[in-house]
Amino acid sequence: MKTHTKDLIHLHVIVFIYGFTAILGRLISLDATQLVWYRMLIAFVALGGMLLLFRTPFQLPLKPILKLIGVGFIVAMHWVTFFHAIKISTISVALGCLATTTLFTSFLEPALIKRALSKLEVFIGFIIIIGLYTIFQFEPDHLAGIVTGIISAFLAALFTVLNKRFIRVYHPTTISFYEMGGGFIGITLYLWANNTFASGLATPSHWDWFYLLLLGIVCTAYAYMASVKVMQTLSAYTVVLTINLEPVYGILMAFLFFGESERMSTGFYAGTLIILGAVLLFPVLRRNRIRNK
Numbered sequence: 001m002k003t004h005t006k007d008l009i010h011l012h013v014i015v016f017i018y019g020f021t022a023i024l025g026r027l028i029s030l031d032a033t034q035l036v037w038y039r040m041l042i043a044f045v046a047l048g049g050m051l052l053l054f055r056t057p058f059q060l061p062l063k064p065i066l067k068l069i070g071v072g073f074i075v076a077m078h079w080v081t082f083f084h085a086i087k088i089s090t091i092s093v094a095l096g097c098l099a100t101t102t103l104f105t106s107f108l109e110p111a112l113i114k115r116a117l118s119k120l121e122v123f124i125g126f127i128i129i130i131g132l133y134t135i136f137q138f139e140p141d142h143l144a145g146i147v148t149g150i151i152s153a154f155l156a157a158l159f160t161v162l163n164k165r166f167i168r169v170y171h172p173t174t175i176s177f178y179e180m181g182g183g184f185i186g187i188t189l190y191l192w193a194n195n196t197f198a199s200g201l202a203t204p205s206h207w208d209w210f211y212l213l214l215l216g217i218v219c220t221a222y223a224y225m226a227s228v229k230v231m232q233t234l235s236a237y238t239v240v241l242t243i244n245l246e247p248v249y250g251i252l253m254a255f256l257f258f259g260e261s262e263r264m265s266t267g268f269y270a271g272t273l274i275i276l277g278a279v280l281l282f283p284v285l286r287r288n289r290i291r292n293k
Helices: 003-027 032-053 062-088 091-113 119-137 140-166 172-193 206-230 236-243 246-262 266-292
Strands: none
Touching: 003 062, 003 091, 003 206, 003 236, 003 246, 032 062, 032 172, 032 206, 062 091, 062 140, 062 172, 091 119, 091 140, 091 236, 091 246, 091 266, 119 140, 119 266, 140 172, 172 206, 236 266, 246 266
16 A cells, blocks of 8 residues: 555544544533643653654754744644634534635645645635535524634644644654643643633543543544654645544534534535535545646
C-alpha cells in the first residue's frame, strides 16, 4: 500500500477519534476553559513521555519554539470555542460548524504558504457553506452555538495551515509537544488573569478524570501528533477536507450516546449530506482535473 493511501486511511481513524472528543466534551462536567486546561496539561505530559521513550530530539532554537508556542495559543482557543459551542448548543451543531474550516483553509493556505489559489477548493468550500446554510435554516435557536462554532472552525484552519510549514522542518511529536505546552501556558495565564486560581479550580469527579485522561492521551496526544505527521504526505487542504467527516462520525456517535437530546431536524441531516457529498466529490474532481491537464 502506498504511503499516501496509508496516511489517508490513518487520517480517517484520527477523524473518528476527533469525533469522539465531542462526546467527551459533553460528558465532562467542567466548563470549556478548564476542560481544555486539563486536556492540554495531560497531552503535554504524555507527549513529553513519548519524546523520552522514543528518544526523539526535541531541542530547538528559541525562535521556532516561540512560534510553536504561539500556534499552541491558537489551538487552545480553537478547543475552548469548540467545547463552549457544545455546552451552549449541541454536539451536532458544534461539529457541523467545523465544516466551514474548509472554506477558511482554501484562502489561508495560499496566503500563508504562498501557493496559487485553487478555484476547485473554493468551489468545494462554498458547497459546504450551502450545506451549513441548509442546516441552520432549520436550527435558528442555536445562533450562539453557530457563531462560536464558526470562530472555532477559523482557528482550526489557521493552526492547520501553520503546521504545514513546520512539518517540513520538525518532528511531529516535537511540534505537538511545544504546541500543547504553549496552549497550556496561554490558558494558565488567562485563568490567572481572571482570578480563577484564587477562587479555586473546579474539582473533576472520578469519571471526569477518566474522560480527561482519555481525551488528553488518546484524543489529543496521539491524534494530534498523528494528524501533524500525515501532513508530511497530505496537503493541509486534504487534511481539513477529510476532517469534515468529523461531523458525520460525531453526530452518529452523539445520537448513539445521548439519543433524543441530539435528534435534529430533517433539514439538518440534509445539510450534513451535502457536506459529506462535497468531501467525497473533491478527490474525484481533482483527479479528473489533473488527468485533463
